[in-house]
Amino acid sequence: MTTADFRYQRAGYVALNVTDLARTHDFATGIYGLTFTGEGPSGERFYRSGPRHHEVVLQPAAEPGFVRAGWELETEDDVSRAFHHFRQLGLKPRRVPAEERAALGLSISDAFRVREPVNGVEFEYYSRMEYLSRPLDGDLTTFKRFAHVGIGVPDVQRSTQFLLDNMGFLASDIVGDYTSVFMRPWPVSDHHGFGYLPTRTGAPAFHHLAFLVDSIDDIGKLFNRIEEHAVGRAFGIGRHPTSGSVHLYITDPDGMLWEYTLGMEQFPETGYRGPRFMSAAPEDADLWQAKPKPEFVGKGGVVTGDAGIDEALTELVAQARK
Numbered sequence: 344m345t346t347a348d349f350r351y352q353r354a355g356y357v358a359l360n361v362t363d364l365a366r367t368h369d370f371a372t373g374i375y376g377l378t379f380t381g382e383g384p385s386g387e388r389f390y391r392s393g394p395r396h397h398e399v400v401l402q403p404a405a406e407p408g409f410v411r412a413g414w415e416l417e418t419e420d421d422v423s424r425a426f427h428h429f430r431q432l433g434l435k436p437r438r439v440p441a442e443e444r445a446a447l448g449l450s451i452s453d454a455f456r457v458r459e460p461v462n463g464v465e466f467e468y469y470s471r472m473e474y475l476s477r478p479l480d481g482d483l484t485t486f487k488r489f490a491h492v493g494i495g496v497p498d499v500q501r502s503t504q505f506l507l508d509n510m511g512f513l514a515s516d517i518v519g520d521y522t523s524v525f526m527r528p529w530p531v532s533d534h535h536g537f538g539y540l541p542t543r544t545g546a547p548a549f550h551h552l553a554f555l556v557d558s559i560d561d562i563g564k565l566f567n568r569i570e571e572h573a574v575g576r577a578f579g580i581g582r583h584p585t586s587g588s589v590h591l592y593i594t595d596p597d598g599m600l601w602e603y604t605l606g607m608e609q610f611p612e613t614g615y616r617g618p619r620f621m622s623a624a625p626e627d628a629d630l631w632q633a634k635p636k637p638e639f640v641g642k643g644g645v646v647t648g649d650a651g652i653d654e655a656l657t658e659l660v661a662q663a664r665k
């Protein structure tokens with residue numbers, strides 16, 4: 344159980360800024376294997392691996408980076424409780440206007456956005472995303488679902504503590520002296536839906552996104568596809584000691600990291616194990632001794648904005664940073 348009185352259903356989606364939408368579109372569909380859903384009114388493009396309207400949003404921008412993570416809650420009541428929970432905390436949640444919800448496939452859901460105050464990372468909450476019955480494109484990969492996003496931050500421990508204390512997350516594993524922490528939005532069973540990792544810039548930075556795939560064939564085929572198309576490989580094929588998943592990280596045209604992950608540990612709703620304190624020694628970094636390449640630090644910033652963070656939050660932010 345967490346201290347939050349709302350329940351998560353799944354890690355929903357990630358929105359990214361990209362500098363060349365056409366090139367990243369070709370990467371997302373032709374290399375990574377996602378299906379293009381369509382374009383929104385501001386030129387943003389939606390991509391999916393299954394029936395839900397989208398799991399990735401790509402927005403054209405001057406600089407690459409993370410815009411927000413979307414979280415599906417179990418019911419509309421959960422969305423309402425979450426909204427009041429964050430408002431009571433002083434976090435200033437903002438409702439997503441109806442026109443924007445319609446573009447996001449959320450016409451019959453309430454939806455709001457809120458920034459965690461330690462770093463300004465934006466989360467969106469909703470409960471009902473449109474299902475599309477039309478078939479997926481192609482057969483490059485058999486996906487299970489969108490899995491997680493990783494963000495680099497200056498203070499992993501403080502950042503984690505805020506999510507555990509206030510945002511309904513549980514820690515699954517802690518690497519080193521809070522070098523990285525992998526968290527799950529309770530009661531979602533996947534080992535993690537969100538991770539904090541070291542930042543390469545001193546400021547919040549995008550690290551990677553990941554989708555769960557169905558079989559080792561999907562990982563092997565991606566490995567050969569990236570070689571054929573001269574796409575960069577940042578880490579893998581390997582196996583994470585933390586979630587136990589088989590992984591392969593590749594770089595998109597902006598150098599941002601997209602991971603395939605296979606077979607991660609599943610947690611029960613209650614009676615789960617506590618977080619483990621994992622060794623951060625390089626020789627413990629991968630069960631198959633895969634070595635991260637220099638590109639594994641990632642690329643891209645985090646759009647932190649300042650909406651919702653004002654003087655009323657100074658005390659909360661100061662506490663969270665202490």
Ligand SMILES: CC(C)C(=O)/C=C/C(C(=O)O)=C(/O)C(=O)O
Pocket residue numbers: 493518523525538540551553583584585586587588602604607628
């Ligand atoms: C090498 C990194 C820090 C690491 O430990 C990654 C772990 C996992 C996992 O356990 O699945 C990730 O998904 C990840 O951060 O990509």
Ligand SMILES: [Fe+2]
Pocket residue numbers: 491493551552553602604
């Ligand atoms: Fe990952």
